[in-house]
Amino acid sequence: MNAVSTVDPRDGQRRATDLTETDESRLEVIAGQASQAAQWLSGLGRLGRAEMLDAIAASLESRRVNLVAAAEAETGLSHARLDQELTRAAVQFRMFGDVLRDGGYVEAAIDHAADTPLGRGPDLRRMLVPLGPVAVFGASNFPFAFSVAGGDTASALAAGCPTVLKAHPSHPLTSHASADAIQSAIRDMGGPEGVITTVYGEQAGRSLVRHPTVRAAALTGSVGAARAIQAAIDERPDPIPLYAELSSVNPIVVLPGAAADRGDRIAEGLFASFTASGGQLCTKPGLAFIPSDPGGEHLVDVLRGSVAASGGTVLLNERIRDAYEDQAAAFERAGARVSARSQDDPGAGFIAAPRLLEVGLPGLAAEIADECFGPLMVVVRYQDVADLDAVLATIPPSLTGSVHRGSSDDAAVVRRLVDVLAAHSGRIVFDGYPTGVRVSWAQHHGGPWPSTNAVHTSVGATSIRRFLRPLAWQDAPEWILPEELRDGYTAIPRRVDGRLESAVE
Secondary structure (H helix, E strand, O other): OOEEEEEEOOOOEEEEEEEEOOOHHHHHHHHHHHHHHHHHHHHHHHHHHHHHHHHHHHHHHHOHHHHHHHHHHHHOOOHHHHHHHHHHHHHHHHHHHHHHHHOHHHOOEEEOOEEEOOEEEOOEEEEEEEOOOEEEEOOOOOOOOOOOOOHHHHHHHHHOOOEEEEOOOOOHHHHHHHHHHHHHHHHHOOOOOOOEEEEOOHHHHHHHHHOOOOOEEEEEOOHHHHHHHHHHHOOOOOOOOEEEEOOOOOOEEEOHHHHHHHHHHHHHHHHHHHHHHHHOOOOOOOEEEEEOOHHHHHHHHHHHHHHHHOOOEEOOOHHHHHHHHHHHHHHHHOOOEEEEEOOOOOOOOOEEOOEEEEEEHHHOOOOOOOOOOOOEEEEEEEOOHHHHHHHHOOOOOEEEEEEEOOOOOOHHHHHHHHHHHHOOEEEEEEOOOOOOOOOOOOOOOOOOOOOEOOOOOOOOHHHHHHHEEEEEEEOOOHHHOOHHHOOOOOOOOEEEOOEEEOOOO
């Protein structure tokens, strides 16, 4: 078996680990354990799984020091950023505990047997049930919140689905330590092996999604990675869904009134948003539409100063650093000029210089209106707000679209822009920045292709829907029904004979 190594992006040094890539025989064992673990998760019921998720959150927090240290050495991300991300991971597990206790996510519906205009209707009862074991592919840029201890894992376990995680090669030791923290909590509850397991190596990832035990897959990554996983899934005799969160340019429109009212603050916010975490966020603003007027010029001047005064930033791995440099050069060849660039900070690690590029609205070619993963943003200068409608409709759909309004901006203009952005994104941000995705019931983190490949969200309470399927029982004896579908059960909201009934404490 091939050994797994790790690289510290701060110095570029590769180091050995005690981990090995997962071979086919080990994968068979893992698949068998996952199948058996599904029965244990089902037996826990909603409230038992809620307790499990709370215990996992506590276990992660109890190992905070070691987990954050491991992630620092494998990602180059700051201690503060990683510490906050670990908190976010724990919050996600606890939130899904609340989702389970609420119970509305199962969408319970009961139609009692009755006479209908079409004759006698049978008794029908329907709710959402677990798909079965799922595969989750860890993300390079979120070693906790979108990897082994991430929202995909939390929502899958909440749904009752055992989870097999493909560790990202950028942080194998962090993945291993995170899995150990989760498994420890499960063992303390008497859980079996297979509730959560981790595999290593590209071949293991392809074999995983081809395995008949696996019933769905989730990915946060590149379009190329999604295509490779989908190609492996297509080799199956039976299809399974792939839920992928992919590429996004996240346009921001700064209207003239906003630039005049608070140009300094917007420049500060834009700089923080596109350079945070080395610009390696799926919600990073890649295009900022700023007016060609005195207010806009001042805003851009402040932004240039912030970029020029910044230093180099460590990127997650060599591939990302090289792709960043290649994409920045491609933007320049396509007509975007360098408006500002940080001082180079030479070093042995995977260092990149933040860049601000600029182009006039007529020069915004398709080659520039693309995602550049890293600390780069393109400022697009426009003369007339009316010219934005057609351009915004042609840039790639995104996870988000943002609008900054000022006191003198026409409400009708704002509404028109929002309508255009809403047709091409999954979240509209007003007077703010798309980075910093809240974990909550109302969140939607998805959008039209290529930002995601499905209508579902990967963040927030409804992300659990990806790992569930509807099942109906017709004229079933009560003893065989799930308790959520039995007459007299009032602990969750249900739709009974067409009427929504609230839960009763």
